[in-house]
Amino acid sequence: MTWQPAVILPHVIAQKQQLRGLFKNLIDNAIQALGESRIAERELTIRTRQQRNDLVVEIQDNGPGISPADRGIVFEPLYSNWRRKRGHAGMGLAMAQEIANGHGGEVEIDTEFEGGCLVRVVLPAGEG
Numbered sequence: 001m002t003w004q005p006a007v008i009l010p011h012v013i014a015q016k017q018q019l020r021g022l023f024k025n026l027i028d029n030a031i032q033a034l035g036e037s038r039i040a041e042r043e044l045t046i047r048t049r050q051q052r053n054d055l056v057v058e059i060q061d062n063g064p065g066i067s068p069a070d071r072g073i074v075f076e077p078l079y080s081n082w083r084r085k086r087g088h089a090g091m092g093l094a095m096a097q098e099i100a101n102g103h104g105g106e107v108e109i110d111t112e113f114e115g116g117c118l119v120r121v122v123l124p125a126g127e128g
Contacts, residue, residue, distance in 0.1 A: 013126030033063030
């Protein structure tokens, strides 16, 4: 795993427990994808940066990725495309998106990224 934090990040006004849930769901999904990958050297990268006045967190893995056909539906509740579905109700991305939206932000899948999946969370900076 690679952790690439920015030195300076904007302050975000948020519900701490909700953000923990958001990032737990996204990291769990990345780990699940790596578990389903047939790649010998598995990689998970988490990076943070500031973009304009927003906080950006990217979670990237080199797992099987999300097919272009599924990108439009992965945020729908109860959707799951895991080969091993046990313990996965298909709510992780839906909950992450709902939490981000509730904080004025968004969760997006980078459609240009190849070689796995790159999920980007953008949260607006608050005053403080």
